[in-house]
Amino acid sequence: MTVDVSRQAADPNLICQKVEESLVEYLSGNLEPADRDAISTHLLSCHACLFAAAEVAQWRASMRSATSPGPEVRERLWRAILAEVEPSVPQDADVRRLPSTSGPSPVNVPPPLAAAGAVPGLDLLGPVVLWVAGVSRLQAPQVALALPMGLSLDLPFFRHR
């Protein structure tokens, strides 16, 4: 993908199109830092792309939540796998001291996000949607507070600046 996402780019529509094409990779933390920063900068000034990013994040959050195996299934799976492979497990392995399987999988959460305990944007993108869409007058002031908080809460749009 070749695109100039800087402010000097000639065609704003083309920038938005290319940014939207990269949103999934952006939200997954799969872009180079420079590209991630360029998109973050663009999102600060483009409500349409910000809304699109919030929308994708919302879908992902919903799908992740709905398709999670849950702690009971995780634990059952671990026990079943262990029972299945037991003959080859070293006899001195103390499986009783292994940590619980409860909690979300960290897979594919970029290290900076994992360290912050946040899946990219999921916690705060909901309010951002409201802010952009202007759905609720009552919540708007809260969102206005939430956005600056996002600066320090590792919201991906505003990180690495």
Add this chain to the structure above:
Amino acid sequence: MRVLEPRSSDQDPDLPLLEATAAGDVVAFRNLFERYVDPLFRFALSRLGDRSLAEDAVQETLAAVWRGARSFAGRSKVSTWLYGICRHTIAKIVSRHRVAQVELAGGALETGFPAAGVFIGCDDEAGQIDRKVDIEQALRELSPQHREVVVLAMVNGLPLEEVAELTEVPLGTVKSRLHWARIYLARKLSDDVGRSGLRGREEGRWK
């Protein structure tokens, strides 16, 4: 001219875990399990449409990983290797149980996805106005190929190059599938917001 490129692959963070697993380290295997149980479950669920079968797929996959860790040749990322085993396991389960990766009469395809419910709404002075948008129908109508890309890239967050390698299609095809899936989801969900407002999560569940 700046170019948007995927992040260059640093050392595969899963490789030490897999190597330790190959050496019989159960704690390392447990860590690998922790990292992949949810993504593999989602992937299997999207293909099999049944939680119990998805559980079987994850169990067989990770047991195979324990047994076969030494055979990892390093020709791909560990995650690609794991998903590949899972994909193969899913195919075996489909064959074994004759699971319909169901093609419905009209060409629509059964995802088995739950009515996940996308919440776009909030409280206001008048009271709660939560608008749940059901994504089940939209996902159901995606082709298996588009649904696979959505789950791997959008839900599990795999880099698109890895999705291309795993699904054995060109990167451009992956991008195209994701692009059209996103457009379809946006259009479908936008329509649903206007039409049905409160329709949502309660209408559908996994088996």
